[in-house]
Amino acid sequence: MKIKSKRILINISAVSLALLVILFIQELFMPKYMSEIPEGNLVEEYYKEEKKHDVIFVGDCEVFSNISPITLWEEYGITSYIRGSAQQLIWQSYYLLEETLKYEKPKVVVFNVLSMKYNEPQKEAYNRLTLDGMKLSKYKINAIKASMMEDEDLITYIFPLLRYHSRWNDIGSEDFKYIFSKDKQSHNGYLMRIDVKPVGYIPKGRVMADYSFGDNSYYYLEKMTKLCKDNDIELILIKSPSVYPYWYPQWNQQMVEFAKDNNLTYINFLDKAEDEIGIEYDKDTFDGGLHLNLSGAEKFTRYFGEILSNDFGLPDHRNEEEYKEIWQDKVEFYYAMKEDQERELKEYGYLKSYGAVAQSIEGDDKSNN
Amino acid sequence: MLFTSYEFILFLVLVFLLYYLIPKRFQWILLLIASYVFYSYTGIRYLAYILLTTISTYLISRLIGELFITQEVYLKENKADLSREERKSYKAKIKKKQRKLLVLCLLFNFGILAVLKYSDFTINNINSVLDLLRTGKNISPLGFVAPLGISFYTFQTMGYIIDVYRGKHPYEKNIFKFGLFVSFFPQLIQGPISRFDDLKDSLFAEHSFDTKTISFGLQRILWGFFKKLVIADRLLPAVITIVGNPDKYQGVYVLVGMFFYAIDLYADFTGGIDITIGVAEVLGITLKENFLRPYFSKSITEYWRRWHITMGTWFKDYIFFPISVSKSMLNLSKKCRKRFGDAIGKRIPVYLATILVWLTTGIWHGAAWNFVVWGLLNCIVILISQECIPLYNRFHSRFKVGHTFYYRLFQVVRTFWLMSFIRILDCYRDVGTTFRMYGTIFTRWNWRDLFNGSLLELGLTMADYMVLLFAVLLILWVSLASRRESFRERLASWPMALRYISYFVLIISILIFGAYGVGYDSSQFIYSQF
Structure with missing residues (x-):
């Protein structure tokens, strides 16, 4: 009997040890996104935050590149967080929002409507940038199920070693260095870029046979609307002032109508970009108009902040002690990064450590869509 | 699935x-339910074919079996009244009925196989002839899709009914149990081709949870995964690159392709069989081994005794022997002996049976001329080897090298390359291309490409080659270590810590170095396509 229990104990210990080693290897093999593709860290950074925000932004790169929560804080005392990610599809935005509401209840949710144009899952690589960072929960499972391409398997999101095992030949010092903790990359979900690439030639949108957004996109937009209404949250739909990909008037009209039918606010900032917001596309974008740089993002945020503050009555927390200390650290980090980017730009002529290459890849990809 | x-x-x-x-x-x-679920996973409509084979074979085997019982009862009841001649005549009458039933069953089921698998091949050939004759007419291909594993389950089932006809074992009375024998899911995709009397006891028995059997089964499954994912699927892109671009990869690349395909096919097929046998073992069921270290064979005849054993024995038992000893063949032999003398006369039936077996083996592997030629080349080599036996004997009596290590090594290497040479017919798009590539081995001297980094352009990096090298060496070591005793028994005698570490290393190797998931084309088992 004694021998038998000893054997069982040995077996349990061996299996546990093996699982621990496998988990360690899994962590090691996960991409760290520190020197390249920093947007890969955006989703997971949220979990380390103090979750007291009045505004939550959801959407694709047009939110995490174009809106600066630090500016919102400095100018209006509004607390906000961007749960954005690269090519975030609407169902991903919905499940990220659903998950966020588990942690906190904001007064306003802002959704950037560019992703309405995608009615189906697009690319495994982009799915990963959004979904890998999510904590395991029913929201993550639902987001995975909604996002998977035909040749993908749910299990590879739950045990990512099954996806990233092929990195065995690329494991480098960065993978070891950041295996247990990573440096913060974003400012409440905002990915800073101070470099400039003026808008050049902007191709007109191709003529399409049908401009209607797909049923799936509407399904999730309606779900998002209901989720916000059920939680007594104001949902604002926006089209961020990125000039490319082309935002068709027919798409705009559909959003106008949806907002009207559902009693929502929809603001197309593209219409106001130059005259009202003051964006100068020859110096306020870092990739020819796809994303705003820091200067552009701050201009846009100031303009939007005024609307949020005046029209939606969001409170100014700047004099509240419980917020002051938290936000002071954020502000310091923000300006330190700005300074570091200025230094890098001067030294190398480009932003060597801030995903300059990665962003342009995404830009290329986005421009293909 | x-x-x-x-x-x-x-x-x-x-x-x-x-x-x-x-x-x-x-x-x-x-198991029966699981097998049907497994089978219908590729498309519920394919279930109809396996059910058709199951029901038709069950009904006919039942009729054949009942005739045995009728015969036994009749002969027992009339033992005193019947003369020897009458008994013989009665038996012959019954046998004739049974034969008719057997032929009906064989025609029906092989007919299904032939129509589904070979009709388009036949039509295409007829069309080629029509084109040659410039008739301006063509027959449209039927475009049937052969259901998964149809060659395997048809052969297994037909082996069963032949055995019932021969009185080797009684027919299975329970149609559902028979259905399980036909459709047992682990062996459905790529064999082994089981015999009813070998499998039935363990298949229908009640099995208790036995940790040793289960852990042995799991080991076997892991080993199969290792071979398939770490070796076969990692090497596959290089094979595809070489055989898919015959105008670019010639000369030494043809040899590289042969070598790679030999490793790929071995790892793929034996890996698949390891998983099959392992899965059955986990369920307490024992399946026949299908391989016995075939690449250590010293002759092509020996190779075919050690490679895909259950298929080889099927052809031997159900085609070669029946044809060799058939009345017509014996008559032919008699005539030939009279005409050509004993030496040639006695060879003719054996040769004809051998040719037929290899022709069928080739066709069984696929509906293409590549496979027909592949079968015939195997046949030619085997027949030439047989004819050369006196020559070999004279050589060995003069030079006493037959038992030296180096001579045996030479034989192993020779057989390996000879088989690799023939086997590459599986890969190139047609027979003409294959023979053209054979020619380039002698006409295109690009041996330098082996050492100047050109092999890194075949879709494999240096790291891939290193992984493959270690994995192949591991397989080689396990094969060598299994010559005297089962490697698994040996492993079981290792200290617990060492055993656990080796299992763990194997699992981790599969997880990390396996060629699966995004970025790798998941590849079907090669033999599941036959």
Whole structure:
């Protein structure tokens, strides 16, 4: 009997040890996104935050590149967080929002409507940038199920070693260095870029046979609307002032109508970009108009902040002690990064450590869509 | 459902848990349900074919079996009244009826196989002839899709009814049990081709949870995954690159392709069979071994005794022997002996049977001329080897090298390359291209490409080659270590810590170095396509 229990104990210990080693290897093999593709860290950074925000932004790169929560804080005392990610599809935005509401209840949710144009899952690589960072929960499972391409398997999101095992030949010092903790990359979900690439030639949108957004996109937009209404949250739909990909008037009209039918606010900032917001596309974008740089993002945020503050009555927390200390650290980090980017730009002529290459890849990809 | 898919692993876990949780008397019923679920995963309509084969064979085998009983009862009841001649004549009458039934069953089921698998091949050939004759007419291909594993289950089932006809074993009375024999899911995709009397006891028996059997089964499954995912699927892109671009990869690349394909096919097929046998073992069921270290064979005849053993013995038992000893063949032999003398006369039936067996083996592998030529080349080499035996004997009596290590090594290497040479016919798009590539080995001297980094352009990096090298060396070591005793028994005698570490290293190697998931084209088992 004694021998038998000893054997069982040995077996349990061996299996546990093996699982621990496998988990360690899994962590090691996960991409760290520190020197390249920093947007890969955006989703997971949220979990380390103090979750007291009045505004939550959801959407694709047009939110995490174009809106600066630090500016919102400095100018209006509004607390906000961007749960954005690269090519975030609407169902991903919905499940990220659903998950966020588990942690906190904001007064306003802002959704950037560019992703309405995608009615189906697009690319495994982009799915990963959004979904890998999510904590395991029913929201993550639902987001995975909604996002998977035909040749993908749910299990590879739950045990990512099954996806990233092929990195065995690329494991480098960065993978070891950041295996247990990573440096913060974003400012409440905002990915800073101070470099400039003026808008050049902007191709007109191709003529399409049908401009209607797909049923799936509407399904999730309606779900998002209901989720916000059920939680007594104001949902604002926006089209961020990125000039490319082309935002068709027919798409705009559909959003106008949806907002009207559902009693929502929809603001197309593209219409106001130059005259009202003051964006100068020859110096306020870092990739020819796809994303705003820091200067552009701050201009846009100031303009939007005024609307949020005046029209939606969001409170100014700047004099509240419980917020002051938290936000002071954020502000310091923000300006330190700005300074570091200025230094890098001067030294190398480009932003060597801030995903300059990665962003342009995404830009290329986005421009293909 | 691929053996290496997540769905299969989940399916297996569920079957395994249920199998040992439900009352033992229901275990075989669970396996039958699981087998049909597994089979219908590729498309529910394909289930109809396997059911058709099951029902037709069951009914006819039942009729054949009942005739045996009728005969036995009749002869017993009339033992005193019947003369020897009358008994003989009665038996012959029954046998004739049984033969008719057997032929009906064989024609029906091989007919299904032929129509589904070979009709387009036949039509295409007829069209080629029509084109040659410039008739301006063509027959449209039928475009049938052969159901998964049809060659395997048809051969297994036809082997069963021939054995019933021969009185080797009684027919299975329970149609559902028979259905399980036909459709047992682990062996459905790529064999082994089981015999009813070998399999029935363990297939229908009640199995208790036995940790040793289960752990042995799991080891075998892991080993199969290692071969398939770490070696076969990693090497496959290089094979595809070489054989897919015959105008670019010639000369030494043809030899590289042969070598790579030899490793790829071995790892793929034996890996698949390891998973099959392992899965059955986990369920307490023993399947026949299908390989016996074939690449250590010293002759092509020996190779075919050690490679795909269950298929080889099937052809031997159900085609070669019946043809060799058939009345017409014996008559032919008699005539030939009279005409050409004993030496040639006695060879003719054997030669004809051998040619027929290899022609069928080739066709069984696929509906293409490549496979026909592949079969005939095997046949030619075997027949030439047989004819050369006196020559070999004279050589060995003069030079006493037959038992030296180097001579045996030479024989092994020679057989390996000879088989690799013939086997590459599987890969190139047609016979003409294959022979053209054979020619370039002698006309295109690009041996330098082996050492100047050109091999890194075949879709494999240096790291891939290193992984493959270590993995192949591991397989070689295990093969060498299994010559005297079972490697698994040997492993079981290792200290527990060492055993656990080796299992763990194997699991980690599969997880990390396996060529699966995004970025790798998941590849079907090669033999599942035959």
